[in-house]
Amino acid sequence: MNFSGDAIDWDKGDGLVPAIVQHGITGRVLMLGYMNAAALAATQATGFVTFYSRSRQCLWTKGETSGNKLELADIELD
Template identity: 55%
Template structure:
């Protein structure tokens, strides 16, 4: 699939064998980690140019814009690559729940015990 992603950005990305990079969504003002999704080059391009998070659904094999069906929109504040360029951090202003379960974050319901 062709993408409109800036070639300079595309050249830096280190993708999985299926062409994806993990994208962490974080609340921009509190630092709260909200969710993890997957992006290919086109999803990243759409995220950078529309101001709304676009992800690639591995199960449905299609793009989805966070909030289009739920109303729980992610307004993009910034996008950064990690030091290895294999993960994207998207700082967002989350409207409503980030998790498909209806929870604010995908990471608050199953905290694992720490060993001593």
């Protein structure tokens, strides 16, 4: 998947943008997290959704401890 983050205005939210995760088949919203450019790059590189944790101030891959990872199917920009 070749999605460029160039179209994203990273300056608006101090380098963070909301990222909505939806079920790949049903479209049901599963969660809302925040991404910075590094989280987007990690998501694309690994194929698993990575967020930026505002409370811990670091990257966080959903399911890294529980095993319930979110596998990337597609990225769309609103």
